[in-house]
Amino acid sequence: MKNVVIIACLLFGAFLVAVLCGADQAFAGRVGISAVFFFTALGHFAKPEEMMHMLPAGVPQRRLVILVSGILELVLATAVLISACFRSAGLAICAFLVLATPLNIYSAIHRVQFGGHSSGPWYLAIRLPLQVLLFVWTYWFTLR
Numbered sequence: 337m338k339n340v341v342i343i344a345c346l347l348f349g350a351f352l353v354a355v356l357c358g359a360d361q362a363f364a365g366r367v368g369i370s371a372v373f374f375f376t377a378l379g380h381f382a383k384p385e386e387m388m389h390m391l392p393a394g395v396p397q398r399r400l401v402i403l404v405s406g407i408l409e410l411v412l413a414t415a416v417l418i419s420a421c422f423r424s425a426g427l428a429i430c431a432f433l434v435l436a437t438p439l440n441i442y443s444a445i446h447r448v449q450f451g452g453h454s455s456g457p458w459y460l461a462i463r464l465p466l467q468v469l470l471f472v473w474t475y476w477f478t479l480r
Contacts, residue, residue, distance in 0.1 A: 337452045337459070337462070339452055340463065340466055342375065343376070343466060344466070346371040346372050347371065347372050347469075347473065348368065349368075350367045350371035351364045351368035353367075354367040354368070361477075365473060365477025366416045366417055366422055366426075366477050366478060367417065368477075369429060369470065369474050369478075370413045370416050370417050371413075372413075372470065373412055373413035373416070373429065374410065374413045377406045377407075377410045378406075379406075379451070380402050380403060380406025380409065381403070381406050384402045384406075386449060387402045387450060389443070389446075389448045389450065390440075390448050390450060408432070412425050412428055412429050412432065415428075416429065416474075416478060426475070426477070426478020427478070427479060429470075429474045430471055430474050430475060430479070433471045433474070434471070436467070437464070437467050440453070440460070440463050440464070440467065441460060441464075444456060444460045444463065
């Protein structure tokens, strides 16, 4: 549950700081999603064993999948800040969020001991709206 609060604080906090520092709202929105993706990428490297349980056991090379997806999150967190590629990065972030949603559902149903999923299916009442918020935020500030 605390990860949801951290993600929301990063999203809105980074946006607010960027605006207060003189950034236009579009760039500030990208700063917000970048902060979220930098944070979530950290979990891939700091706790890969825990994150591996978010993937069904039949997925081959689960540790490699976790590490590669962490690298992808870092690349996207950086790319969304670069004016030449923020639209492509935004599209990729939206796709990533859609693809990650079934893993969050799987993790909550199986009460994976990582990122609040251990609370069970009720966690989805918080996590799924957060996924939607991140998707809409990314779309709004990168693709519209």
